[in-house]
Amino acid sequence: MADDGVFHRMMTRRRLLAAASAAAAGAALSRPAWAQSMIDLPLPDGPGARQITTSFPQKGPMILQRTRPPLLETPFEVFDKGVFTPNNQFYVRWHWALIPTDIDTDKFALTVRGHVNQTLSLSLNDILHGLPSVQLSAVNQCSGNSRGFFQPRVPGGEWANGAMGNALWTGVRLKDVLDKAGVKPGAVQVRFKGLEEPVVADAPHFVKSLDIDHARDGEVMIAFAMNGEQLPLLNGFPLRLIVPGWYATYWVKMLNDIEVLNQPDTNYWTKVAYTIPDTPYASIKPGEAGVKMIPINRMVPRSFVTNMASGSKVNAAAPLRGIAFGGDCGVAGVDYSIDRGQSWRQAQLGKDEGKYGFRQWQTQLALPAPGKYSLLIRCTNSNGVAQPDTPNWNPAGFMRNVVESIDIIAA
Ligand SMILES: Nc1nc2c(c(=O)[nH]1)N[C@H]1C(S)=C(S)[C@@H](COP(=O)(O)O)O[C@H]1N2
Ligand SMILES: [Mo]
Secondary structure, eight states, rough: OOSHHHHHHTTTHHHHHHHHHHHHHHHHEEEHHHHHHHGEEOOTSSSSEEEEEEEEEEOOSSEETTTTTTTEEOOOOGGGGGGOOGGGGOEESHHHSBBOOOOTTTTTTTTEEEBBOOOEEHHHHHHSSSSOOOEEEEEEEETTTTTOOOSOOOOOOOOOOOOOOEEEEEEEEEHHHHHHHOOTTTEEEEEEESSSOOOTTTSSSOOOEHHHHHHTTTTTTTEETTTEOOOOGGGGOOOOOOOTTTTTGGGGGSEEEEEEEEOOOHHHHHTTEEESSSGGOOOOOTOOOSOOOOOBOOOOEEEOOOOOOOOOOEEEEEEEEHHHHHHSOEEEEEESSSTTSSOOOEOOOOOOOTTTOOEEEEEOOSSSSEEEEEEEEEETTTTBBBOOOOOOOOTTTOOOOOOOEEEEEEO
């Protein structure tokens, strides 16, 4: 996986990308919006459907939420096929639209600077061959995944459940890179920046920071490969940060600048944006004021049904399956109820591919009589945290969490 193959493919990257964007531009021109197919979405306050697009480089069919900067959602059926989300259908989210479409892999450099003994400028070769490589399966989930289910509705990208994905990431430890530069005593945080630019000159670059101990925990990774391939451009080629168990806002893409800070980061993206109420489940009542806000951080457990959609007519003895993840730790169990939570049964868990990744679960339904059922599905993680019975709410629409439910009709 972390072999020369990935590297050599990177070297031909410029040509590849040029071809991909030409193809994309051609596709966009030759296919009018009305000719593209639509996909239904289960969002309570709409939209009821969105376009499926195949016009983005290195991407297959994706749900188009916004073109510039791109917001592309993974069609949910993809999650039924396995625990690793294919690169060409992995969701995409950017804050600023000036994203390079052409990266010279010979000239690319990752700078490590700030409160360090020695400023570094690392080439891709230094990263791929100068440090031990590590591998880890981990879920990348947008803080606003499932925002479209919040009621009352909140403004923001109205995602359904497809602003998440799981991949096998290959890269180097951030700790090893920081050690190479030599972090000076008194360092408190590390700030990460990518190659893209804000669309207006005085707007703040997208940057995120982690506490120094977190940055040096040996798990936070600088990835150069995803599911055994180089990263797709829109998922952060050539390097991105992986922060296992934490929301994707910290997973800075096209990472080219690491700055060790001796003061807490006060920039807009860490201090103001991406903050949550410091309450259980980050939940408050709509309109509630005076709540202490903190930066969003660890993920919480979630589970989903992947082989039937709400409203489906099914056989009383149908197989039921889905995926779950523990958030910041592994999945301990997935339980389901066919009687609105009066009794719960355990689903069988699939292979454990690592505690930060998706875990498949499955069971065989045995519905006692024909008619309507509201199935409930609940994940409990290995820290003993379970999905709550009632949905959380906050004005940013972050960290959606509730026991999952789908309505089905048994034949
Ligand atoms: N450079 C850069 N990195 C970024 C962002 C960005 O706007 N710029 N957005 C973050 C957010 S909020 C999310 S949800 C994830 C999305 O990752 P993906 O597009 O690979 O799925 O990237 C994160 N990393
Ligand atoms: Mo996000």
